[in-house]
Amino acid sequence: MAGTVQGARPSGARRLAAAGALLAAIAAVVVVIVALLQSPLRVVAAPILVGVAVAAGWTALVRRGAWRIAACTVAVLALVGVVLLVVTASILRTAAVVVLVLLAASLARVALGRDLVPEPSGMKSVPAAGHGVLLMNPRSGGGKVARFGLEEEALRRGVTPVVLEPGDDLRALAEAAVAEGADVLGMAGGDGSQALVADVARKHDVPLVVIPAGTRNHFALDLGLDRDDVVAALDAFGPALERRIDLAVLGDRVFVNNASLGVYAGVVQSEGYRDAKLATTARMAPELLGPGAEGSHLRFRGPDGVDGGPTAMVLVSNGDYRLDRLDGFGTRARLDGGVLGVVTVRVEKGRDVTEMLAAQATGRLRSFRGYRQWNAPEFEVDSDKPLVEVGVDGEALRLAPPLRFRVLPGALRVRVPTGSPGAAPAAVAPAGPGEAIAGLVRVLRGHSAQRRPG
Incomplete structure (x- = not known):
């Protein structure tokens, strides 16, 4: 796996990159402060217009008919106003800020290296x-x-390919493969299929090879695989690295x-979601979030033992996610923490919706006051409804409550190629500006970017 050795003393080049990143970030802040002092009215107008655009956009999303048309018009006009404010400002100053921010981010990536990646537990050749x-x-x-010729590539590596035909039972095929002597199981498909084969591999204590041949391949991403190099994932059938992860x-x-x-589970359940996700979300938003929408029927207790109350969304994950959006497609720094990640989003007033969308648009969803995140080994959700809509690894299900979740620590042996990136984005990137700056300062002083315990 490529990258710097975690915890090692940073090289001179990394220390120089840390200095450059900090200087570029400071310079960008100085340019912005100068702009604020010179154009205070512009600074006040811009956030107001952005707020109007967000509020109007939300109204357009959850309303229909004339309300939607009027709200779309207001949102577009507000956005045009924001653009005009930017264009009429100093082009040179704006360009300077963009360049400095990009430079700081690029240098920070070099300086921090892989220091922030958690030490993998039990990794072995x-x-x-x-x-x-x-x-x-x-x-x-x-x-x-x-498209990637995976059947031929598997044969070339001495791996037996099994192509699913319409009507085939994937679990039965996986069980048959183990019964016939397979000592390593691989799955080329979406995350729902990965989960099913992972369950068979878990039961027989056979290692799994994940081939990112689905649409999004979030499981592969968090395993540290290169999702764009589908064929390279087959190298895990050869000499490889193996560790245990949770399910x-x-x-x-x-x-x-x-x-x-x-909310998100309701969208996933709808007809046409897989073929037109954005259009389906817009079509269903008025029913799920608009005036007269049905109140939340989900019941659960938070980490303090108190009832969670009306909640727009509940996300239960295999490990802690770092989320910036509401669709659940974040990344996890590790898959061996032995916990479920729980995220709830509570929307009580119209103002909350605007704040939530603004926080999401700026990548600060976790700062929204209705957002709550914690972890636990078990979690239960109840409901007054006979069936609850649930999206499980992107698959739409309707299940009878109560819904009981639990984690299986270290349940699955998984193999990855020795040359894979080896870490998810959430593991490599700092959690926020504070961690990034602290890490850069530590690198500049000649230490690992990761804070040492104690």
């Missing part, structure tokens, strides 16, 4: 598979199996990423 079997869903990811369970169903309830 393993020999090539004796009898590897690769299960493939030819329909996943728009036909990635055929999560809803009832008796294993999942590798997350289970969502509430």
Whole structure:
């Protein structure tokens, strides 16, 4: 795995990059402060227009008919006003801020290296598979199996390919592969398929190879695989690195990423979601969040034992997510923490909606007052409804409450190629500006970017 050695004394080049990143960030702040002093009215007008645009955009999302048309018009006019404020400002100053911010971010990435990546637990080198079997869903990811020639590539590596046909039972095929002597199971498909094969691998204590041949491949991302290099993932059938990671369970169903309830689960359940996600979300928003929308029927207790109250969304994940958006597609710094991650978003007033959207648009969703996140080994959600809509690893389900979630620590052996990136974005990147600045200062002083315990 490429990258700097975690905890090692930073090189001169990294220390120089840290100094450059801090200087570029300071310079950008100075340029902005000068602009504020010279154009105070512009500074007041810009956030007001942005707020109007966000509020009008929300109204357009949750209303229909004339309300939606009027709100769209207001949102567009407000955005045009923001653009005019930027354009009529100093182009040179604006360009300078953009360049300085990009320079600071690029240098910070070099300076911090991989110091912030958690030490993997139990990582070990393993020999090539004796009898590897690769299960493939030819329909996943728009036909990635055929596009990347995975069947031929598997055969070239001495791996037995099994291509799913319409009507095939994936679990039965995985069980049959183990029964016939497979000592390594692989899955080329979406995260729902990965979870199913992972469950079979877990039960038989057989290592899993994840091939990112689905649409988003979030599980592969958090394993530190390069999702754009699908064929390279097959190298995990050869000499590779192996470790144990956690799995999560809803009832008796294993999942590798997350289970969502509430607003997002309702959207996932809708007809046409997979083919037109944005259009479906816009179409259903008035029913889910607009005036007269049904109140939340989910019941759960927070980490303090207090009832969670009306909640727009509940996300239960296999490990802690770093979320910036409401669709659950964040990343996890580690998959071996032995906990479920729980995120709830509570919207009580119209003002909350505006604040929530503004926080999401600026990548500060966690600062929204209705946002809450914690972890636990178990979690339960109840409801007055006979069936609850749940999106599990992107699959739409309707399950009878109560919904009981639990984590299976270290349940799955997983193999990755020795040359893979080896870390998810949440593991490499600092959690926020404060951690980034503190890490850069430590590197500049000749220490690891990671704060040492004590």
